[in-house]
Amino acid sequence: EDQVTQSPEALRLQEGESSSLNCSYTVSGLRGLFWYRQDPGKGPEFLFTLYSAGEEKEKERLKATLTKKESFLHITAPKPEDSATYLCAVQADQTGANNLFFGTGTRLTVIP
Amino acid sequence: GAVVSQHPSRVICKSGTSVKIECRSLDFQATTMFWYRQFPKQSLMLMATSNEGSKATYEQGVEKDKFLINHASLTLSTLTVTSAHPEDSSFYICSAGGTSGKQETQYFGPGTRLLVL
Numbered sequence: 001e002d003q004v005t006q007s008p009e010a011l012r013l014q015e016g017e018s019s020s021l022n023c024s025y026t027v028s029g030l031r032g033l034f035w036y037r038q039d040p041g042k043g044p045e046f047l048f049t050l051y052s053a054g055e056e057k058e059k060e061r062l063k064a065t066l067t068k069k070e071s072f073l074h075i076t077a078p079k080p081e082d083s084a085t086y087l088c089a090v091q092a093d094q095t096g097a098n099n100l101f102f103g104t105g106t107r108l109t110v111i112p
Numbered sequence: 113g114a115v116v117s118q119h120p121s122r123v124i125c126k127s128g129t130s131v132k133i134e135c136r137s138l139d140f141q142a143t144t145m146f147w148y149r150q151f152p153k154q155s156l157m158l159m160a161t162s163n164e165g166s167k168a169t170y171e172q173g174v175e176k177d178k179f180l181i182n183h184a185s186l187t188l189s190t191l192t193v194t195s196a197h198p199e200d201s202s203f204y205i206c207s208a209g210g211t212s213g214k215q216e217t218q219y220f221g222p223g224t225r226l227l228v229l
Contacts, residue, residue, distance in 0.1 A: 034218075046218070046219060049217055087155065099146075100146075103155060
């Protein structure tokens, strides 16, 4: 059974304190792994797509990496505006086009 | 990224009434749209996949007669919650399948918060 597990469930960081969020997955054939940011009461905002182990993507203070079992979202010197819930989702080979299976997210709070 | 809108953003209705939620892709044609439901502090749960011009594909446990989906054009999909009950109160989010560069992804709408009294 396909599974996506994110940890930690919640993370509080001081401004400037770098850290990483984890997304572990088990799927029968990974087509893609996606990271989204979701602010309270809003829809998810696309951040990155990773397709193969060893791949890395960067955007401002965020860097996503992928292995065969997990993905990390590294946050370097976070700012209060980075506070949000970060969602990981996987797209498996056997599912329909574009179907995504989401983890429960990591709720990040960056304290000034 | 692509822009997806939803209307209304919030709706309050009485138990037993029906509510229609619209999802529009504003700057691209989406052959596939998705409807999700999100309960407080939980992740997004896919309800159904909507393909333009054909019947929607519902996930296990989602009643197709209760959650009616219409995808009549490449830019519009609607979700109608029929005979809504308090347990249907949730955050409903649509997304449209698209491409970011060479990569397939989903672009999400801002969500519709439904409260059934």
